[in-house]
Amino acid sequence: MENRMMFHDTFNTPIGPLLLVGDGHALHHVGLPESRHPLKLAADWKRAPQVFSEARRQFDAYFSGTANAFDLALAPHGTxxxxxxxxxxxxxxxxxxxxxxxxxxxxxxxxxxxxxxxxxxxxxxxxxxxxxxxxxxxxxxxxxxxxxxxxxxxxxxxxxxxxxxxxxxxx
Incomplete structure (x- = not known):
């Protein structure tokens, strides 16, 4: 995940704990509890719950049924x-x-x-x-x-x- 500082946090949801990984500007990864290919956290990534407060708020709204879409900066890496x-x-x-x-x-x-x-x-x-x-x-x-x-x-x-x-x- 590039050479910028990366942050992570885990929080509980109705389907189990979700892992969030991002750079403070955009979300890069959401890890599911039963993932067949769990993301390995790099040693220099910092746990920073405050970085993901808006993402957690939107996930809470989704899981409570009060929101049906997300409005977050995303930075997925792929072809x-x-x-x-x-x-x-x-x-x-x-x-x-x-x-x-x-x-x-x-x-x-x-x-x-x-x-x-x-x-x-x-x-x-x-x-x-x-x-x-x-x-x-x-x-x-x-x-x-x-x-x-x-x-x-x-x-x-x-x-x-x-x-x-x-x-x-x-x-």
């Missing part, structure tokens, strides 16, 4: 392709799911479902960049770095707090 996939993830509306094939189509290559899945799995900012909203083509909950129980919890949370959808009555 151009990964960053394109992560941008497409941010366009998936709250309480909505899409398939990996649809995500591939939205990134400009409908045949890239597998590559999109790998980029989705490499997302360093889960929940904020909502990779949990991508599901299997048959509707199954597949692949989530924080475990399927956490993915189900997040999707259920969003469904419970989704704004009422407008509908029109037929004449």
């Amino acid at each position: 151009d392709f990964q960053r394109r996939v992560w941008m497409a993830l941010r366009e998936i509306p709250y309480a909505t799911t899409i398939s990996y094939a649809e995500l591939a189509r939205r990134t400009g290559n409908s045949k890239a479902s597998r590559a999109v899945g790998l980029a989705n799995g490499a997302n360093p900012l889960p929940i904020i960049v909502p990779c949990h909203r991508v599901i299997g083509a048959n509707g199954s909950l597949t692949g989530f770095g924080g475990g399927l129980a956490a993915k189900k919890f997040l999707l259920d949370l969003e469904q419970r707090h989704a704004p009422a959808r407008a509908f029109a009555l037929s004449p």
Whole structure:
């Protein structure tokens, strides 16, 4: 993570403790409790809860159902392709799911479902960049770095707090 001073903090959420890593200007990483590839903290990173007060406030609002989006400076590190996939993830509306094939189509290559899945799995900012909203083509909950129980919890949370959808009555 570059040559700037990095900070970290861990705080409790309904899905377990989240690890936040950033440089004081932007958030670089959100570590999930059941992560298959947990981030190793560097010896020179400093624990600084105050650096993440706004991020914690927004996560609290998300988990309480009073906010459905995040407004934080983000600095994810990845390839151009990964960053394109992560941008497409941010366009998936709250309480909505899409398939990996649809995500591939939205990134400009409908045949890239597998590559999109790998980029989705490499997302360093889960929940904020909502990779949990991508599901299997048959509707199954597949692949989530924080475990399927956490993915189900997040999707259920969003469904419970989704704004009422407008509908029109037929004449």
